[in-house]
Amino acid sequence: MNKKKITIKDVAKKAGLSITSVSQILNGNTQRFSEKAIKKVYAAQKELNYVPDFFAQRMVTKKSHLIGVLVPDISNPFFAQLFLGIQDILNKQGYVALLYNMEGDEKQESHYVEDLIRRGVDGLIIASSAFSDQSIYQALQRESLPMIVMDQKTETDMVDAVQADNYDGGKQAALYLQELGHKKAAVVLPENPTVNVRKRYEGFASVYGDELLVVNGELSTSGGQGAVKKIINSDITAIFAINDLIAFGLYMGLKEAGKKIPNDYSVVGFDDISPCGYVTPPLTTIAQPTFELGQEAAKMLMGRLNSPQKEPEEKILPVKLVQRFSVMPLK
Amino acid sequence: MNKKKITIKDVAKKAGLSITSVSQILNGNTQRFSEKAIKKVYAAQKELNYVPDFFAQRMVTKKSHLIGVLVPDISNPFFAQLFLGIQDILNKQGYVALLYNMEGDEKQESHYVEDLIRRGVDGLIIASSAFSDQSIYQALQRESLPMIVMDQKTETDMVDAVQADNYDGGKQAALYLQELGHKKAAVVLPENPTVNVRKRYEGFASVYGDELLVVNGELSTSGGQGAVKKIINSDITAIFAINDLIAFGLYMGLKEAGKKIPNDYSVVGFDDISPCGYVTPPLTTIAQPTFELGQEAAKMLMGRLNSPQKEPEEKILPVKLVQRFSVMPLK
DNA sequence: ATAGTATGCTAAAACGTTTTACCAAATTTA
DNA sequence: TAAATTTGGTAAAACGTTTTAGCATACTAT
Numbered sequence A, B: 001m002n003k004k005k006i007t008i009k010d011v012a013k014k015a016g017l018s019i020t021s022v023s024q025i026l027n028g029n030t031q032r033f034s035e036k037a038i039k040k041v042y043a044a045q046k047e048l049n050y051v052p053d054f055f056a057q058r059m060v061t062k063k064s065h066l067i068g069v070l071v072p073d074i075s076n077p078f079f080a081q082l083f084l085g086i087q088d089i090l091n092k093q094g095y096v097a098l099l100y101n102m103e104g105d106e107k108q109e110s111h112y113v114e115d116l117i118r119r120g121v122d123g124l125i126i127a128s129s130a131f132s133d134q135s136i137y138q139a140l141q142r143e144s145l146p147m148i149v150m151d152q153k154t155e156t157d158m159v160d161a162v163q164a165d166n167y168d169g170g171k172q173a174a175l176y177l178q179e180l181g182h183k184k185a186a187v188v189l190p191e192n193p194t195v196n197v198r199k200r201y202e203g204f205a206s207v208y209g210d211e212l213l214v215v216n217g218e219l220s221t222s223g224g225q226g227a228v229k230k231i232i233n234s235d236i237t238a239i240f241a242i243n244d245l246i247a248f249g250l251y252m253g254l255k256e257a258g259k260k261i262p263n264d265y266s267v268v269g270f271d272d273i274s275p276c277g278y279v280t281p282p283l284t285t286i287a288q289p290t291f292e293l294g295q296e297a298a299k300m301l302m303g304r305l306n307s308p309q310k311e312p313e314e315k316i317l318p319v320k321l322v323q324r325f326s327v328m329p330l331k
Numbered sequence C: 001a002t003a004g005t006a007t008g009c010t011a012a013a014a015c016g017t018t019t020t021a022c023c024a025a026a027t028t029t030a
Numbered sequence D: 001t002a003a004a005t006t007t008g009g010t011a012a013a014a015c016g017t018t019t020t021a022g023c024a025t026a027c028t029a030t
Helices: A008-015 A019-026 A035-048 A056-061 A075-094 A106-118 A134-143 A166-179 A195-208 A221-232 A243-258 A290-306 B010-013 B018-027 B035-048 B055-060 B077-093 B108-116 B134-143 B166-178 B195-208 B221-232 B244-258 B288-304
Strands: A068-073 A097-100 A123-126 A145-151 A161-166 A185-189 A212-216 A238-241 A266-272 A285-286 A313-316 A320-322 B064-073 B096-101 B123-126 B147-150 B160-164 B186-189 B212-216 B238-241 B266-271 B284-287 B314-317 B319-324
Touching: A008 A019, A019 A035, A019 B134, A035 B077, A056 B055, A056 B221, A068 A106, A075 A097, A075 A290, A075 B096, A097 A106, A097 B077, A097 B096, A106 A134, A145 A290, A161 A166, A161 A290, A161 A320, A166 A195, A166 A238, A166 A285, A166 A320, A185 A195, A185 A221, A185 A243, A195 A212, A195 A266, A195 B108, A212 A221, A221 A243, A238 A243, A243 A266, A320 B166, B010 B035, B018 B035, B064 B108, B077 B096, B077 B288, B096 B319, B108 B134, B108 B314, B123 B195, B147 B288, B160 B166, B160 B288, B166 B195, B166 B221, B166 B238, B166 B266, B166 B319, B186 B195, B186 B221, B186 B244, B195 B212, B212 B221, B221 B244, B238 B244, B244 B266, B288 B314
Parallel strands: A068 A097, A068 A123, A123 A145, A145 A161, A161 A313, A185 A212, A185 A238, A238 A266, A266 A285, B064 B096, B064 B123, B123 B147, B147 B160, B160 B314, B186 B212, B186 B238, B238 B266, B266 B284
Antiparallel strands: A285 A320, B284 B319
């Protein structure tokens, strides 16, 4: 039970060198040292099974190799997938992600951010909505913490950003539906949409113009379910669900109402989360490169960490329509 | 741009007291101090907007208030939900979860655990499989780090554990199916099942005995899809998918094969993840109290942190059958 | 031979807390 | 009134690194 922590001092003693030398060599600054010294240090390290104390290290370097990640809902497979992409890159670079789930209380977002700052994260990836909160942005500026915002870039932000081509996605969905003969369409989206969601809508609206029925519903299955009432009271034949969860809600609601997809209504979603494939009928949707989106965000953050002064960058990844069986040509 | 870090020293100076006093008071050890001193310290803190440096604090206290969480696949909504439950409790207590996703390379699990240890986590929640790896266990013992294992408890482990009543779940599924007249059933599960999965199987087998067709398939949709071939070549009428993802795979495979659920085959799943509700037909399944499972694990870990010497505890949460529309009585 | 320059290494400061051990003054007890 | 105790506080050590500044010694060039 005598757990004596092994410190750099022990290694130095065993190697017959100074603490400084051990530190330098172990950190790769080997230029100024002899072969022999280097060998001895590594040998001692191995023998003692020495690993530097994380907190002591961080205290002096001020780098935690910790990245804060904020998502609105990790139980939405889209964000789980996104997180996986982020983690993929981060881990390869020796960084680790601290995941915070906003779940409802997005007002508290600034509270979480404060906490993340306290814990000494080196940077943030914000895939959540309430970034609009100016106070967050200022807190980050104050600490000069780099961050990447996902899908939330407003034109004025001087901040790195990565997003999917939401506008084009909406447009593709609309073009596809129109080509198949659908004259009138509905789109269901939240009342106060975040930027990315609004872009999808705008892309869609750019082709459907006035022949568009807008129905409000939250970004969840119940949001979609709640929207069907208005839809079945209209004369539209196609529905654009602003995300897949809403589309699934429509599935449920429409079934309850005795309507068939795609016979009565064609529906296309957005995201391409995995249930799209095993729902009935499989959902035609606009696929985001979700994993890659996460990777890209992480890469961009790593990039900024290495060169803090470079110009804010913005990356837009393409989306594509994946055709399954929830859409039919209107005869 | 002159970002001078505010330290406890600054607070001490402003309050006209010693560093020691400030530290004590701010940490709630106010007994030995006068009202006046206390007031002054708080005032100074507020005025300077002082917050203790995380790493300096940790370096001396050795507590990170960080909990490592290992899951096999965060994109499975089950684990996302579980994580939410964990986070719910942890955050309320001022702790934070470090989520690691094992995704495939479970051999690397011990590598991740090492990393978690290096980063100074105060404890671990392991919902992953390869805990069998003895070396992990030893590493943790060596550092005397508390951990909770989920769904992986083998009889011999002297470790805190929380799990769902997997055996009973399997049994409930079987009883239900049998009652509806199904004489022969199949169960699909991985070749080398983890403990929890085996328990489900055993519970199911305890009622079906010999009339049981065992088909192997991984814990994913593709695992279920791959299993249908063997199933349609048999004379069984009911299928127990050892988790919901497998069930969804069966949905896809059976459809391809031109079979209908529940008319041709009744299927029941396990977990009750959210897609169960919007798949067609909605999936009858054994519901785990997923969120609560996570909460319970977190609570138990907090408990052990506070009293390291208490006896290892084991908690089993009940599961229940939720009937939807993927099962029919056999006429 | 002498100045200059690599080469190989180290002592000590710094990072910002918590904790330990102790002290002086004021109050109580005998 | 002397001794003991309580009250309100502090100085300094410790935590385990990285980094800065510098120091011999040996080699090179003039």
